[in-house]
Amino acid sequence: MEGNIAIGLDIGTTKIVAMIGRKNEYGKVEILGIGRSKSLGVHRGVVNNITQTIQSIQLAVQEAETAADVKIENVTVGIAGQHIRSLQHSDYITRSNAELVIDDEDIDRLIDQVHKLVMLPGEEIIHVLPQEYKVDGQAEIKEPVGMYGGRLEANFHVVVGQVSSIRNVGRCVKSAGLNLDNITLEPLASANAVLSQEEKEAGVALLDIGGGTTDLAIFRDGIIRHTAVIPFGGNVITEDIKEGCSIIEKQAELLKIKFGSAWPGENKENEIVSIPGLRGREPKEITLKNLSKIIHARVVEIVEQVYVEIKNYGHEEQKKKLIAGIVLTGGGAQLKHLKQLVEYITGMDTRIGFPNEHLAGNSDDEVTSPLYATAVGLVMDGLKRQERKKLEIAYEESLIEPEPEDEQEEVIEPPKPPKRSFLDKFTERIKDFLDNAE
Incomplete structure (x- = not known):
């Protein structure tokens, strides 16, 4: 059974989700079980209390x-958090023999060179994503393998994070009695769950509004172009309601979910909610107009920061336009009238992203909530890696050639093994570190 299923573990600021899924016969993902627990030891996507996080992971699992x-053993874990940043970088290699065609090894050499970039202390490169290549000055090449050329250049999108924060996540997973199968960047996982290939081609910005952070991933021509983590999410809205209305956090959260709206014009002056007072105190009366004003102010701030990032990517240039606009997902995407507000501020088409693009048709409504986009994406990632492993094993077996019985028999070329991404190597380094650190 373990062979065909994958487990995604989304360690968020407000909740921890463990999701178990497998591929059905139609190639869609079937969710077998979900566990969620309140996340206690995580702040803005970063673990700040190891013991509490371990307990929360165990509960969800x-x-x-x-x-x-x-029984769960191996998990695919998502990483996000305010320490993640990204940068653009160009690099080149000169090939010793321009008579031979460019192969995967040349590209690996180029990518390895990018890994030698000097980072701030404590930071490490997590992802190196090639954007487009240049061969001998000829630009806009998507796939240089098989071409002739002496100088191979590329623009890269480089994602950087604090290695100690990532090791802490690994430590929590390990101490909860699980194996760290893989690490994935959360904005990428959410994107896989809610975006269609057409949107990625046309140009789209995915906005995952979580409890502690808002993750942004921008795609164009099917390639990821920009990622950013903004250190605000749904929790700061709750915090503002709590302060603004002088009520406790639990009540503020309920108010936000039940009556909250991002658009103040919606509510009439006389719509009032009564909140029971704390032990023996008078109940409080709060107008919905005031509530939505508080929410509106904070949401505008988050969306404007996101819009700055979209402009930094270069959305205003004709060549970089995001035709498919913005897709909102994550728990924060459920806020009433948020879509309208985002469209109003950015002037870009907006839709809410539900992770049902790749899920089996009979999935629960609960699973297809934007709340679970990251977890669904992590399960998909785990399943994809399993398929890759199977291919690798098949490749290794095909190398052990049987003796040809007949001289005339033609030799069949074994299929090439799939390329390992840098994240696989990065995960192995984290695993080794954790094993040696015990």
Whole structure:
């Protein structure tokens, strides 16, 4: 059973989700079980209390195991958090023999060179994503393998993070009794779950509004072009309601979910919610107009920061236009009238992203909520890596050639092994570090 299923573990600021899924016969993802727990030891996407985080992970995992009746061992974990940043970088290599065609090894050499970039202390490169290549000055080449050329250049999108924060996540997963199968960047996982290939081609910005952070991933021509993590999310809205209305956090969160709106014009002056006072105190009366004003002010701030990032990517240039606009996902995307507000501020088409693009048709409504976009994406990622592993094993087996019985028999070329991404190597380094650090 373990072979065909994958487990995604989304360690968020407000909740931790463990999701178990497998591919059905139609190639769609079937979710077998979900477990979620309140996340206690995470602040703005970064672990700040190891013990509490371990307990929260164990709770979520147990719930998912019970629901799916499966024992969980290996998990695919998402990383985000305010320490993630990205930069653009160009690099080139000169090939010793221009008579030979460019192959995967040349590209690996170029990517390895980017990894030698000098970072700030404590930072490490997590992802190196080639954008487009140049061969001997000829620009805009998508796939240089198989071409002739002496000088190979590329523009790269480089994602950088604090290695200690990522090791802490690894430590929590390990101490919760799980194996770290893989690490994935959360904006990429969410994007895989909610975006269609057409949107990625046309140009789209995915906005994942979580509890502690808002993740942004921009695609154009099918390639990821820009990523950013903005250190604000739904929790700062709750915090503002709590302060502005002088109520406790639990009540503020409920108010936001039940009556909150990002558009103040919607509510009449006389719409009032009564909130029970704390032990023996008078109940409080709060007008919905005031509530939406508080929410509006904070949401505008988050969206404007996101819009700055979209402009930094170069959305205003004709060649870089994002035709498919913005897709909102994550728990924060459920806020009423948020879509209208985002369209109003950015002037870009906006839709809410539900992770049902790749899910089996009979999935629960709960699973297809934007809340679970990252978890669904992590499960998909785990399944994809399993398929790659199977291909690698098949490749290794095909190298052990049987003796040809007949001289006339033609030798069949074994298929090439799939390329390992840098993240696989990065995960292995984290695993080694954790094993040696125990």
